[in-house]
Amino acid sequence: MSLVVRDAVPADLAAITAIYAHHVRTGLASFEIEPPDEAEMRARFAAVREKGFPYLACDLDGRLAGYAYATLYRTRPGYRFTLEDSVYVHPDLAGRGAGRALLARLIERCEALGCRQLVAVIGDSANAASIGLHSALGFREAGVLRSVGFKHGRWVDSILMQRALGPGDTRLPQD
Numbered sequence: 230m231s232l233v234v235r236d237a238v239p240a241d242l243a244a245i246t247a248i249y250a251h252h253v254r255t256g257l258a259s260f261e262i263e264p265p266d267e268a269e270m271r272a273r274f275a276a277v278r279e280k281g282f283p284y285l286a287c288d289l290d291g292r293l294a295g296y297a298y299a300t301l302y303r304t305r306p307g308y309r310f311t312l313e314d315s316v317y318v319h320p321d322l323a324g325r326g327a328g329r330a331l332l333a334r335l336i337e338r339c340e341a342l343g344c345r346q347l348v349a350v351i352g353d354s355a356n357a358a359s360i361g362l363h364s365a366l367g368f369r370e371a372g373v374l375r376s377v378g379f380k381h382g383r384w385v386d387s388i389l390m391q392r393a394l395g396p397g398d399t400r401l402p403q404d
Contacts, residue, residue: 234334237286244293246270257353260378283338287327294322297331311346340394347392354386368392
């Protein structure tokens with residue numbers, strides 16, 4: 230098995246759009262109801278990259294197995310050292326290490342940017358795979374927002390998880 234994490238490129242966007250569309254249609258990780266088209270995903274990709282944040286792809290035996298990116302947790306200047314991660318894996322390739330490889334590399338890249346906190350906003354308190362992945366890579370639960378989403382005919386929680394990056398809050402950042 231060959232697992233390669235790399236920067237995502239525009240040529241990946243058709244596969245990324247398909248992966249995300251699956252999760253929007255069938256899951257609770259995203260609270261979007263209708264999957265965005267490739268043009269919208271291209272605009273989102275460009276927005277992440279224009280800010281200098283990582284947008285990664287993972288190939289498994291030459292097939293795009295998943296993607297991950299980080300962007301600002303909130304846009305107000307006081308949050309400038311805190312990012313939020315997103316990780317999505319192709320449903321046919323789940324459980325083969327792509328999610329873990331993507332998140333591990335994303336953490337490294339966010340630390341290299343000088344960021345100090347990484348937040349995961351996980352849709353569905355029953356999303357054991359995402360909660361377990363984040364826990365395994367040093368995230369701790371920071372809270373639960375109960376019934377903040379409504380999708381697939383039911384109320385859905387959001388789990389907030391957080392991980393320090395680099396020195397975290399033990400040293401002041403270099404502005």
